[in-house]
Amino acid sequence: MSxxxxxxxxxxxxxxxxxxxxxxxxxxxxxxFEIADMKKQKLRLKEEIERLSS
Incomplete structure (x- = not known):
């Protein structure tokens, strides 16, 4: 995967x-608690996207 x-x-x-x-x-x-967990997952994804994009 590229x-x-x-x-x-x-x-x-x-x-x-x-x-x-x-x-x-x-x-x-x-x-x-489920909403908070989803928000944490979103933040982790956003950080990963930013790390890979820079």
């Missing part, structure tokens, strides 16, 4: 997590 395709895949995962977080925040009775 570096560019790996970064693209990470970006897709980050976008999917963003959508999941937004949906979970809108849903009544959402689990705050």
């Amino acid at each position: 570096l560019n395709s790996h970064v693209d895949e990470l970006k897709r995962k980050h976008q999917n997590l963003s959508e999941q977080v937004e949906a979970a925040q809108r849903a009544p009775g959402s689990n705050d």
Whole structure:
């Protein structure tokens, strides 16, 4: 897998997590711990994307 395709895949995962977080925040009775975990995953992906892009 090339570096560019790996970064693209990470970006897709980050976008999917963003959508999941937004949906979970809108849903009544959402689990705050699950939302926090998804946000941490998003941050790790973002940091990895930035590290590979520089």
